[in-house]
Amino acid sequence: MKLTLLAAVAFCLFTSCYPVKQYQSNLVGLVPPAPHSTYTIPLGFVEFDDNGQLFSRAQLANTVAQIRQLRGGCADSTVILFIHGWKNNASTDSNNVAGFEQFLRDFYADVTRVNRQGSPKSSCSEPLMGIYIGWRGARIKVAADLSYWNGSNAAVRAGGLDLEDALYQIMCNARPTQAEKTNLILIGHSFGGRVLERVMTPYLETQILDELRNTTYSGGAMKFPLPTLTVLLNEAAPATDAKQFLDFLKHHNVTYRAGDRNVPLFLSITSDGDWANHIFLPIGQSAARLQMKTRVYCTGNAEIDRKSGCSGDPADPGVITNQSTYFTHSTASIPALYNHYFVKGSNDAPQCQDHDLQVVKWRAVKDDYVFCQITSAWNQTPYWVSSMPISIVPDHSDIFRPELSQTLISFIRHHMAETPEIQAHDSQ
Amino acid sequence: MSCPLKYHFRLAWLPFVAMFSAATVFAQNAPAPRTIDIPECNNYRLTYDPNLTAKQRACIWGSNLLTPGAIFGASISSAYGLLTDEEPGWGQGTAGYARLFAARYAQGVTKATGEYFTAWAFHEDPRRKPSTCIGWKRTLCAARTLVAEQKEDGGYRPVFAPVVGAAAGGFIGMAFYPNTATVNESLRRTASSLGSSLASVELTEFEPDILHLLGRLFAPKSSAQQAAATAKEKP
Numbered sequence: 001m002k003l004t005l006l007a008a009v010a011f012c013l014f015t016s017c018y019p020v021k022q023y024q025s026n027l028v029g030l031v032p033p034a035p036h037s038t039y040t041i042p043l044g045f046v047e048f049d050d051n052g053q054l055f056s057r058a059q060l061a062n063t064v065a066q067i068r069q070l071r072g073g074c075a076d077s078t079v080i081l082f083i084h085g086w087k088n089n090a091s092t093d094s095n096n097v098a099g100f101e102q103f104l105r106d107f108y109a110d111v112t113r114v115n116r117q118g119s120p121k122s123s124c125s126e127p128l129m130g131i132y133i134g135w136r137g138a139r140i141k142v143a144a145d146l147s148y149w150n151g152s153n154a155a156v157r158a159g160g161l162d163l164e165d166a167l168y169q170i171m172c173n174a175r176p177t178q179a180e181k182t183n184l185i186l187i188g189h190s191f192g193g194r195v196l197e198r199v200m201t202p203y204l205e206t207q208i209l210d211e212l213r214n215t216t217y218s219g220g221a222m223k224f225p226l227p228t229l230t231v232l233l234n235e236a237a238p239a240t241d242a243k244q245f246l247d248f249l250k251h252h253n254v255t256y257r258a259g260d261r262n263v264p265l266f267l268s269i270t271s272d273g274d275w276a277n278h279i280f281l282p283i284g285q286s287a288a289r290l291q292m293k294t295r296v297y298c299t300g301n302a303e304i305d306r307k308s309g310c311s312g313d314p315a316d317p318g319v320i321t322n323q324s325t326y327f328t329h330s331t332a333s334i335p336a337l338y339n340h341y342f343v344k345g346s347n348d349a350p351q352c353q354d355h356d357l358q359v360v361k362w363r364a365v366k367d368d369y370v371f372c373q374i375t376s377a378w379n380q381t382p383y384w385v386s387s388m389p390i391s392i393v394p395d396h397s398d399i400f401r402p403e404l405s406q407t408l409i410s411f412i413r414h415h416m417a418e419t420p421e422i423q424a425h426d427s428q
Numbered sequence: 429m430s431c432p433l434k435y436h437f438r439l440a441w442l443p444f445v446a447m448f449s450a451a452t453v454f455a456q457n458a459p460a461p462r463t464i465d466i467p468e469c470n471n472y473r474l475t476y477d478p479n480l481t482a483k484q485r486a487c488i489w490g491s492n493l494l495t496p497g498a499i500f501g502a503s504i505s506s507a508y509g510l511l512t513d514e515e516p517g518w519g520q521g522t523a524g525y526a527r528l529f530a531a532r533y534a535q536g537v538t539k540a541t542g543e544y545f546t547a548w549a550f551h552e553d554p555r556r557k558p559s560t561c562i563g564w565k566r567t568l569c570a571a572r573t574l575v576a577e578q579k580e581d582g583g584y585r586p587v588f589a590p591v592v593g594a595a596a597g598g599f600i601g602m603a604f605y606p607n608t609a610t611v612n613e614s615l616r617r618t619a620s621s622l623g624s625s626l627a628s629v630e631l632t633e634f635e636p637d638i639l640h641l642l643g644r645l646f647a648p649k650s651s652a653q654q655a656a657a658t659a660k661e662k663p
Contacts, residue, residue, distance in 0.1 A: 029464040043464055092464060098472035101464065273636030278643025318658025319650035334648050336655035378655035390636045394558075400472070 016141040022047050022055035023090040023134065028066045031101045031130065034109070041104045042066050042126060047090050047134035052160030060166050063131055067173045070129050071182055078111060078183040078412075079174045080104065081131040081167075081227075085190025085236065086151045087144050090134025096189070097132065099400035104130045106405040131170065133163070137191055148284045152236075155191040159198030167199055171225040179419045183412055184227040189399055190276070193235025193268075200230060201245045204265065208254060208424050221421035228412055232268040233404075234396050235330055236281055240323070242268070242331040242383065247316075249381035252424045256382035259418035261359075262373070264384040267411065270332035271388050276396035277330045285328040294323035317378040332385050339379040340386040343370045362410035364403040367391055371411075382422075475555065488554055489544035493537055501624065502532040517606045531604055535597040539621055542596030547589040553577055554589060556632050570633035574625055594621035 024045035031041040044063030047055045054060060070077045080103075084096040091097065108128050135158035139147040167186075174184040188196030207224040211217050248254075249265075256265050270277050297315030298305045315321050319336050331337055340359065343350040345368035352358045352372035360371040371386075379385060392403045466473055469487035477484065492498070506528035510520065518527045547554040559569035575591070576584040598618030602609040608617075631638075 024464075025462065027462065030461050032463045032465060040461075040463070042461075092466050093470055095470065095472040097464070098466040098470045101466065102472070102476065272640045272643070275639035275643060278646055279639070282646045316659055317650075317655035319655050320648065325648050329646075329648060333643075333646075335652060336648060336650045338652040374652050376656050377652035378659045379652065390640065394636045395639070 018089065018136070018138045018140070020050050020136060022059075023092075024059070026056050026058040026062055028062050028129075031104050034105045037105075039108065041108055042070070042129040043101070043104065044129070044131045045090050045134055046131060046166050048136075048158050048160075048163060050136040050154060050157065052135070052157040052162055054162045054166065060169065064169050064173050066129060067170065070126055071174070074127050076181040076183075077127050077129070078107070078185065079129050079131065079170070080107065080185045080187065081133065081170060083133040083186075083188040083192035083195050084135075084137055085188075085192040085234075086137050086148070086155075087139075089136060089138045090132060091138075094138065095397070100130060100132055103400040103405060104128065106400075106402045107409070110402070110405055110409050133166075133192070133195075135192075135195065148280070149288060151191055152194070152284070152288070155194040155237075156198060159195040163195065164199045164203060168203070168225070171227060175227060176225055177223065178221070178226055178421065181416075183229075183416065185408065185412065186227045186230045187233055188231070188235065189233045190236045190396065193232040194237035194241070196230065197232060197235065197237060197241055197245075197266075200266075201241070205245070205248055208252060208422070212252065212424055212426060219423060219425055221423060226265075226420075226422065228415055229264070229408065230266050231408065232266060232331070233399055234270050234274045234277055234393070235268055235332065236277055237330055238281075238285055239326040239329055239331040239334055239337065242337075242385075243326050246337070246379060246381055246383055249383055252426055254382060254422065254424040256420060256422045258415060258420040261414070261417075262382065263415045263420045264411075265382040265422070266384065268332045268383065268385045269388045270330060271390055271393040271395060273390040273394050274396045277333055281330055281333070282328045289324060289327060294327050297321050297323065332387060334385075335387075337379050337385045338387070339374050339377040339381070340384050341372055341374065342386060342389050342392070343372060344389050344391055345369065360410050360414045362406065364392060364406040364410075367403075369407070480553070480555075482548070485544065485548055485554065489540060492540040492544075498533070498536045498540075502529050502536060506532050515605060515607045531601065534604070535600060535617070535621070538600040539593045539597030541593075543589040543593030546592040547587075550588055552587045552589050556629055558633050558636075566633050567630065570629045571626060573629050574622070590625050591622065594618050594625060597621045 024047065028042050028044040031043050033040055044059070044066055046060050046063055049055060067079060070079065082096070082100050082103075084090075084094065084100075088094045088096040112127055136154050137151060138144070139150055139154070171184060174180075175182050186196060186200070188194070208222065211222040211224070254265075256263050295312075296308045296310045297320070298308070298310040298312060299318065299321060300314040317336050320326070320334070325334065341356075343352060350361075350368055350370045352370060355375055357373040357375060358370050359373050362369055369389075369392075392407055393399050393401065468481055468483050474480075474484055474488055474491075480488070506525055509515065509528045509532070510525050513520075515524070515528065518524045543554060546552070556573060559566055559573070561569035572584075573587075575587060577587050579585055595618045598616075598621055599614045601617050602611075602614055605613070
């Protein structure tokens, strides 16, 4: 009896695994038009296996060729790259593929102000394309929640050298300089945010350090390919990754500005209703903590520090005195790291609190919003961190909504009014 | 030894034929752009497609038959039935629990099937969506979805599926419960089933708010301003 039960469980587990395979062809596909519309949107897939290795170079080459074609026909075109999260992959059965298709349609309609006949007003024949980065986020069909730790490790592997190569090629072709009118938006959702962060932060660090080391650099705008906007949406990653990058940005006084306005290198936003990040991730990471040790930060008070047995620099910010806080929470779940916040209008027009600066103002579907900068925040870097109202994104997974599309468009318009410039200088 | 002019004209069409043939062959080889079609029963489409096809309705019904919620609900109510000795003829222990669980689960399957067929017959939408009401009215608006649904013009029309499904689940018990196979008991089961449907729609309505409050319990408490203050205090 016990043997039969064991065999049944084993059979169930083995047959319920998602295969390691390339789901989409090497050719760039087309998103079917919305009802009563005629336009189609090119959508390229670039897929990676469970070790972060590209399935096919041709998939990447065809996607890059499509970007060149898009830019050739339309100077102010937009490329949206999406990295899916946990329990998803590049299969058309995946919720995220279907959702991303709909998001592209919404974005297209918003960005081109589609007229009543369903054809775009824009002079470009193809003003928008999507790129879907696939990795093995979906692992088992039965009891999928138990694959949290496997999925988290797979996200780290997916953010490897091949993806860095792919993203670099995409950035170089879509937006070789920051003066380009072409928009490139990178979105990483859930574990996909972790994948994106694992690739983009070393890239940015290397480029900034390289420019700083260059003797010809005299403090002006640095010149290397950058996306218009990098969004970590409901990112499911321990804040230990982000904390090191925040320290780097702070230490090297990195600023990212368009004219007299600050713009984000990263926009890390998490929904107030994101139970996966607010509840599930702390539990999952607490279990993961059994495999390693975190340390207590010093406070600068000799008596307390002697008792805690800490070593190293004092905690910065001082309110987080144990590394485990970063390890068991995502960046956008730690209010101490926030430097921005959303205000939703109710009956009156939304307004920022006293002394805070209004960054962007927009209307999404039926509500008015403003996005405000906390002028007295600890985090004054271009790594923007904020929570997000449930009226824009209600929970962890339901992200492909017109409210989000219109929010991102307003950020891009704010961002692209003038050429953004990244600058840095080392602290003396 | 040059070719006669007549011969030149005879061969003149050959390059055109060659070009046409080549173009035909290459056109066949050139890949046509493929549309990335999403299967009808993709969960995203099941949630957001404005109008459901027969296949999509069947998929929703199928997915309602075996859910963690259905198994959990049947497990808990069977345990309660065992504690109150609801069916003495089925006995106590594992065997009694198994029979109660099977009966409860069969009730759930019948309820889902009743809802499916009624919704299909009356063209009702079987999906539960959060209301657009605000404040305390959300409680009433969520409850209203059990008896009415909003039309495209903003008005409301009655829906029968939740009540018919609950009644089907309640009365099917007459077929297998030895001790409670009465009309009164069936009505009680129907009311209990409607109560669980009500709890489910209220949970759907307030889920983001509840999770937001729960999430705040796990979040570190210090604000951005407090963090800034400690940074300034550093030596």
